[in-house]
Amino acid sequence: MKLTNYIKLGWDQLKRRIVVTALCAMGIAIGSASIIVALSFGESINQFSKARMYDFLKSDEISVRSGSGPETGAPDGDPNASKPYELTQSKIDLIRSFPHMKALSTYRTLHGFQLELDNKKGYLNEIYATELDTLDDFGIELQQGGPSDLENTIILSYGATMGLQDEQVSRTRNYENEREAMQAWREQRTLAYPMYQKLITLVPQGFGASSGESVSIPVRVVGILKKPEGMSDDIVSNQKIAYVSPALGKRLSEAQALMNGGQERPNSGGQPATTADYDEVKVKVTDSSHVKEVEELLKKLKLDVQTNLYREERIQSELMIVRIVFGGAGLFILFVASISIVVAMTMSTYQRRRQIGIMKVLGANLRQIRNMFMVESALLGLLGGLVGILLSYWVVWAINIVIMRFSGGSGSEEILFISLWILPLGLFFAIMTGVLSGIYPAVKASRTDALTAIKRD
Template sequence: MRLRDYIALGWDQLRRRKVVTLLCVMGIAIGSASIVVALAFGESISHYSTKQMSYYLKTDEITIMNNSSGSGSGQTSAVDDFGITKQKLNLIKSLPHVKTAASFERIGNLQFVADDTKTGYLDITATDLGTLTDFGFEYQQGAPIDQDNVIVLSYTATVGLRDRQTSLTDAARRQQAQLEQDVIQGREQPPIVPYPLYRKQIRLLKTVNMADGTSRTLEFPVRVVAIEKRAENMSDRAVFFSQKTAYISPGLARQIREAEAAVSGKSPGSLEAESHFDNVTVKVDQAANVAETDKLIQSLKLRTMNNLSRQESMSKEFVIVRIIFGGAGLFILFVASISIIVAMTMSTHQRRRQIGIMKVLGANLGQIRNMFVVESALLGVMGGLAGILFAYWVIWGINVILIKTNSTGSGDAEILFISFWILPLGLFFAMLTGIMSGIFPAIKASRTDALTAIKRE
């Protein structure tokens, strides 16, 4: 008999036993859908977590520490540090796979005044403003420009400003303390409204201690050219208590240092150092090229740091998650296979006369076994196809719920997804389950005594 003949016989038997066939197909469909959904969950979680790791851990970035400034966390090289120079920075920018590199110098916490009425504090960092976009900065208003008299503010820097005239009074302090307490305890508050600072000129204030024990306040007027975008789903409480950050150009940072040195009477020789970098951050085109780029930077006698070790350890944990989800799906598929064994065994018992007649007409044991195995395989294929459709419906429903509740905090239109490689794998396991479940009934059918079966029937 040819395979086509086995399929025709099997399909005819499945049509005759519609109820049993439907129950078996439902069992296989549920099992195969479970394994497809389980693998999709594992794949989606891994993809989403990798995306979040890349965003928060900056796995495509390398940090170069200047001298002994900070040890940080992550993977740090054991190369002796000879300091970052402008020549080395330019050389790093020309390395393969390097998208951009920028130096960062922390200026400190400076007070600022806006419109002569509002005041606040900013944690200011000096860097090449033109590179901020390359490092993933997004802007709600404006865009950074390469000038020395400009400043880029975080969204949080536009909230929580105090009135300059009343900020020092006891009443204002009590009101501010009460507001902070209300926010901490989650009491109902009006929505936080940012103060309009875009395109306005603000004054940075830096207090310098003089040699005679007095102090003097230096002012540096700057224009706000960009305000960072507020993070998605960032609560008002988070906005209220987050760090108020800002970025200025290295040229303005040098002006601040020179003005401070002139007022305080410090020797200008300290300003002649080649760089004032705290660290340099290198953006690599792909996380896979970080290790190679890191070695090239270390060859310049620089101390580097990256998060490759964290990414590798977390990737191993995600493999375990995939195995757990896949194992759960296989267990459900195994339970579903029991229904096929029961159904095919009952079919064998009910078809003893048919089997006896086939043996009398010359059918051998192998042909009878193949007939039952092909019949079971057809059940597996039908159940697998139905399971794939059911899995897509389940994933679609979960996506709708997640998007409506916005529980992930991401803007993705599709949170869970089914990769293409999962579909043939789910169909394979469904078909394999059908075949394996039909082996025992097939063997039992082939051992049926023909004369006894015909006489009993």
Template sequence: MKLRDYVRLGWDQLKRRVVVTLLCAMGIAIGSASIIVALSFGESINQFSKQQMYEFLKSDEISVRAGSGPESQASGDPNAAKPYELTKSKIDIMRNFPHIKALSTYRTLNSFNLKLDTKEGNLYEIYATELDTLGDFGVELQQGGPSELENTIILSYGATMGLRDELASRQPVSYQNEQEAREAWRIQRTITLPMYQKMVTLVPQRFGEYGSDGTGIPVRVVGILKKPEGLSDEMISNQKIAYVSPALGKRLYDAQLETNGGKPRPGRDGEASANAEFDMIKLKLTDSSHVKEVEGLLQKLKVSVETNLHREEQIQSQLTIVRIIFGGAGLFILFVASISIVVAMTMSTYQRRRQIGIMKVLGANLGQIRNMFMVESALLGLLGGLVGILTSYWVIWAINIVIMKFAGNSGPSSDEVLFISPWILPLGLFFAIMTGVLSGIYPAVKASRTDALTAIKRD
């Protein structure tokens, strides 16, 4: 007998036992759909987590700072050896490293006042960097963009919120209770001012007992960063940062020194900034998989390297466990479905004893009898797998609707939260067919061992 003969006989038997076929196919379909949905859950979570890691953890970025000499590390005395500073020659070497997508130098400045006409606010951090590289590091702008002019600044969305009006603050305001005062203060913090293309003044704050009132440096706002998604206005109002060019950053640092009697601000922008044009370098890699390789090259330059690779590895290990759990649940459902196939096919052997006996009398051997039942079971698995694929699409579609409905504006921007990767479909179909084949082994062997004469006499 040829394969098409086995298929025709198996299909005829499935059509004769419609109810049993539908019940068994339904069990396989549920199991197959569970496998597909489970793998889709894992794949979607993995993809979503990678997007979040690239957006928030920046796992494909490396921060480089000045390193420390082995003498100071061994003795424990920070004054024993000066830090291995970042130099332009080291930067040139870094630019030639493999897998480098972008490189940018950073100088961090703190504690500046931001003045616009009669209004005043704060900038917690100002980053002096190459403004044309912001896009390479995932910084998105809502308005404007980098300018070649020196006296320009790009503000975060939070820096445009909560500016105080000096004239209004001089007028006494009475509140009925403390709660009303807190509410008024909260509302004032979240008020946004249009500052794009406006001239503002940056004034360094005093942080010591030396110095006089800071001298303001007028700059033009040429860009506003995109408003962060998924955060409340109160949280956004605390993100008061700005980006300026390295040349303007040098002027701001000198103005801060003058304001504070020639003493640098203690902390990260202190002595390191006084001795160098930058205190940090950021590297953007083509993929996070190259972080370890580039990190090894950087360590040869005697610099301090910071990455989020360990966090990505922790999250990936946790996601692997989630995918195993989802896949195990689907396999268990398929196992339960296989029991129903074993029962149905075993009952079929008792119902078809006469047919089996006649086939043996006509010359059918044991292998042909077994193949007939095995092909019938495989067809049952194929039918259930196809229905399972269709069911899995319905389930994913319904879950996406529910997620988008309850997530609202705070959810993902894409209309498709969960998705089914192309490689999952043949895998789900394979499990369904294998379930049918494996479930049909015992009934097939039992059917092949049926005594022909006994079966004909009984029936």
């Protein structure tokens, strides 16, 4: 018999037992749809998490600092013993020649500056002295303006424009109770003030008991960073940072030291600040898959290297667990569906004993009878798989609707999607479920005694 004849006979049998066929096909459809949705969930979350990790974790970036080498007072008495571990300009030039390099920028972090504008005062938690033309390479987006070649220019975060206070107005304003004052303070701290292209004054703040000469440095705001998405105004208002050029950063550091009697302000670790123009270098590679390779090259220079790659690997392992759980649920449903197919096909074998007996009398061999039942089971799996694909699209569509409603409908982009490579895989599992479930009924049918079946029926 040809394959087309097997398919025709199998399809006729499925149509005759329409109720049993529908129930078995629905079981396979639910199982295959579960597997498709599980794989789609893992694929979608993987893509979504990668995009978010690039935005927040910066898994394709590397922070480089001077290595923790021997102390200056080394046992051999050599004062230059720690120099091989320092982050020097020659090492930076060498790093620029490394493979898979997308961008490199030097950083120096300054703390504790007050900004003044139109009799209003604000505060900057951190000022980063870096090459401003590299901000775009590191994914720092601007809402207004951009880097400028002019001296004494600054780029502010959106949070730095919020919460500017006029002390004279605050002193003259009377509040009936503490609750009203607290509410006014909350409204004030989340209110953004127009500062683009304005001339502001930076005033370094003292940190020690001794205080020297106070220096004010006027700068022009040439850019405002984009307001972070998905964050409340209270959180954004605490992100008061700014970016300046290395030359301006050096002037600000000198002004701060002058105000504090010639002392450099300690860094975040409590140690004295370095006298170099930079204390850190940030490296951006072309893809996070090259981070380990570049990291090994940097370590050979005896430098301290920090990445967020381990966080990405941890998230990927957690997503793999989610995939296994959802995929296991789909396989379990397919297993339950296969039991129903075995029962249905076994009942079909019992009901078709006379037909099997007549086929044997007419010359059908055991192989042909087994193939007939196997093809019929495969068709049942194929039918369930096709329905499962349609069902999976409905489920994904419904999940996206729920996600967009709970997120306030702010985004039109679908988070969950089905990649094309997942569909053949789901269909394969459905067909294999049908084929494997039809093995026992096919063997049982092939062993039916022809004369006994004809006599009984």
